Each structure stands twice: as C-alpha cells, then as structure tokens.
Amino acid sequence: MAAPILPIDANHPQPRLLERAVGLLEAGELIAYPTDTYYGLGCDLLNKKAVARLHQLKGDPKKPVSILVPPDLAEVAKYAKVSNFAYRVVRHLTPGAFTFILESTRLVPEIMQTRQSTVGIRVPDNAVVQGLCRKLGRPLATTSASKPDGEVLVGADDIKDSFGHVLSLILDGGTQLNEPSTVLSLVGDEVSIIRQGKGDASAVISGD
Numbered sequence: 001m002a003a004p005i006l007p008i009d010a011n012h013p014q015p016r017l018l019e020r021a022v023g024l025l026e027a028g029e030l031i032a033y034p035t036d037t038y039y040g041l042g043c044d045l046l047n048k049k050a051v052a053r054l055h056q057l058k059g060d061p062k063k064p065v066s067i068l069v070p071p072d073l074a075e076v077a078k079y080a081k082v083s084n085f086a087y088r089v090v091r092h093l094t095p096g097a098f099t100f101i102l103e104s105t106r107l108v109p110e111i112m113q114t115r116q117s118t119v120g121i122r123v124p125d126n127a128v129v130q131g132l133c134r135k136l137g138r139p140l141a142t143t144s145a146s147k148p149d150g151e152v153l154v155g156a157d158d159i160k161d162s163f164g165h166v167l168s169l170i171l172d173g174g175t176q177l178n179e180p181s182t183v184l185s186l187v188g189d190e191v192s193i194i195r196q197g198k199g200d201a202s203a204v205i206s207g208d
Helices: 015-026 048-057 074-080 082-093 127-136 156-164 202-206
Strands: 005-007 031-034 039-044 066-068 096-103 118-124 140-146 170-171 182-185 190-194
Touching: 005 156, 015 031, 015 039, 015 127, 015 170, 031 127, 031 156, 039 048, 039 156, 048 140, 074 118, 074 140, 082 096, 082 202, 127 140, 156 170
Parallel strands: 005 170, 031 170, 066 118, 096 182
Antiparallel strands: 031 039, 039 140, 066 140, 096 118, 182 190
C-alpha cells in the first residue's frame, strides 16, 4: 500500500501531523519530509533496522546517510566530536543548509559512519525537521529523496511514485527547489568544501 501524502505547513507545522509522523518513526518506519534543501527520506537514527532499510532504499549501501539534529549544539556534540574550532564554525553556520563532516561518537550506528569514522551532521533551518526531532527526542537518519540514477524528486507525488511502497508517510511541504546542502569537512580543525551547495560558507572560509 502506497504511503499517504499529508500537506503540512513548512513554516508552522501542525502538531497533529508531527505527532502522527513521530509515531511512525518510533515504530521503525520510514517517512519523507521537506527540509531547507531537498526533500528527505528518513527514520529514527537509533533504530538499527530502520537505518539499514534506509541505506537499502537508494540501491547503493555506500551512498551517504546524514544525521539531522535540532538547533542545539549539545545535540551535535552527542553524535560528533566537536573541537573548539568546529564548535565556532557550526555555531556560526547553523541552522542552515550545511552538512558538517566530523569524527563520529559511539552513539552513531556503524552503518552511518565512513571508513574514517566520520559522519555528516545537519542542523536544518526548517520547522518540520526541527519539530520531528524535538518530538521524537532523537535525531533522524536522512538521505535525499532522489532516485538511484541521481534524479532529485522535488514534489510529494514524485516521491510517492518512486518510494511510496516502502514509506509509511509523506509530509508534503510543497515543491522544493533542487538545491543540495553545502558539505564542509571540519576534520583536523580545517574547513574544506567537499560540495558547494545552497549554504554560503564564504565568511568562514575567509576568516571574517
């Protein structure tokens, strides 16, 4: 049975819709939701079976899966080792359209880590994601709503056509622009741009 699509206010999400979505996340289900960049496909970070299903969903278990946390740097520090240098960068750029590559802590499932024991962490500027994380009480494991060939799905109907059979809910926040996050590595207390996307890190790179 294909996942239902529920329209949600991306700026002021309805509490009943967040509660319905969180109930599914707690049950180990996968859902889709708007972010400040792509639509995301995600699950409860600490549900290992759900995280494994999320990896399989994209057809390539090596494709990166990131962690979404609310705008609370204490939450970031639970799942990544944050030096004073990294703390200043993350504080300056969050919430926003950035994925930070940091050394992971033991709380991060091994399947989420790279061979270098790093993980990508996002603090999105999006009320839906923030509401889901707060009500769940844990971060989300997330990946972009894109097909195995790389085509990004920008609307709820397209997501339903491609992934509706494995999702339990699609929160429809309207059409999303095809704008990925900017990926910054903060490993070794150096800032390096892995992928330039929507987020502007020029002030950090230039030292302003």
